[in-house]
Amino acid sequence: MKTPWWFMHKTPLAIILLPVSWVYYLFSRIVYWFRGLRAYKSRRTVICVGNILAGGVGKTPVVREIATYLDAPVVMRGYKKSAKTGNIGDEASMLSRAGLIVHTGDRKSNLVLLDKQSKQKSPIVMDDGLQNPTVEKDVSILVFDESIGYGNGFLLPAGPLREPKKHAARADAIIIIKSKKPRKNFTVPAGIPVFYAKNQTVSPYDENERLVAFSGIGYPKKFFRSLSNVVATRAFADHYQYTDDDIEKLIALAHKKGAKLITTEKDWVRLPEKYRNKIKYARLDTNIDNLFWNWLGEKIK
Numbered sequence: 001m002k003t004p005w006w007f008m009h010k011t012p013l014a015i016i017l018l019p020v021s022w023v024y025y026l027f028s029r030i031v032y033w034f035r036g037l038r039a040y041k042s043r044r045t046v047i048c049v050g051n052i053l054a055g056g057v058g059k060t061p062v063v064r065e066i067a068t069y070l071d072a073p074v075v076m077r078g079y080k081k082s083a084k085t086g087n088i089g090d091e092a093s094m095l096s097r098a099g100l101i102v103h104t105g106d107r108k109s110n111l112v113l114l115d116k117q118s119k120q121k122s123p124i125v126m127d128d129g130l131q132n133p134t135v136e137k138d139v140s141i142l143v144f145d146e147s148i149g150y151g152n153g154f155l156l157p158a159g160p161l162r163e164p165k166k167h168a169a170r171a172d173a174i175i176i177i178k179s180k181k182p183r184k185n186f187t188v189p190a191g192i193p194v195f196y197a198k199n200q201t202v203s204p205y206d207e208n209e210r211l212v213a214f215s216g217i218g219y220p221k222k223f224f225r226s227l228s229n230v231v232a233t234r235a236f237a238d239h240y241q242y243t244d245d246d247i248e249k250l251i252a253l254a255h256k257k258g259a260k261l262i263t264t265e266k267d268w269v270r271l272p273e274k275y276r277n278k279i280k281y282a283r284l285d286t287n288i289d290n291l292f293w294n295w296l297g298e299k300i301k
Helices: 010-015 018-038 057-070 091-098 108-115 165-169 220-226 244-257 288-301
Strands: 044-048 074-076 102-104 124-127 139-145 173-177 194-202 209-216 232-237 261-265 282-286
Touching: 044 091, 057 074, 057 091, 057 124, 057 139, 057 282, 074 091, 074 108, 091 102, 091 124, 091 244, 102 108, 108 124, 173 288, 194 288, 209 220, 209 244, 220 232, 232 244, 244 261
Parallel strands: 044 124, 044 139, 074 102, 074 124, 139 173, 173 194, 209 232, 209 261, 261 282
Antiparallel strands: 194 282
């Protein structure tokens, strides 16, 4: 689904949904406690990279950078598996395209499998899962987007938070993705190492090319704002599975505007294969502060 518009603002609708969010959170904590009774401890170091918001903070590029740096396999749920993404999900497909070994499905089962089948002792990176109590984490890294912060600060479904803001304090470190328009009053708990990352969207077109941008990610406006000379945009639901009809309509729109179609890599892997050579994606480069790599090296020794 598309990210609800009220997630970023304390609207009357968000206020009305507050009692529902309290009930939802209470139920989730009960389930969390019972699931954690039989948590699995891997013999390899498990580095969990997650968030406390419901998607859209730029976590997957951070996972890619950490897994690449450590030459580590990735375990992840593989959300929205489909034939278009090789039945592993768009994020997993994107990580695989970067040359990483990715295991999708139940994270605990994959960790058990890796422990049994491999004698390697290198770390394993877990994409998301801070709210998954079935696996013990050795290092927990929380990712925030400076332009989103905590959204409206409310719990689901009144806001984007999976758990209260104060729970950010249980992370071992926090990575904040810098923004030209940081959210006001966004602060993180004191006493936790904080590192910064910078995203750069690299378009395959020159800045004078007219573009029609489309995307189905958590906050598509972030992608649209990162491009130059955009004459039209189309936003779809997060993890949206594009159909031939969708793409034909986008091609017609681009033709009408005298523009080229462009999307994100995460969207590109969900396109029907016959259109992939006709549509280009903008590469997202993530650069994490060098101090983070020093900290991580010491942490996993």
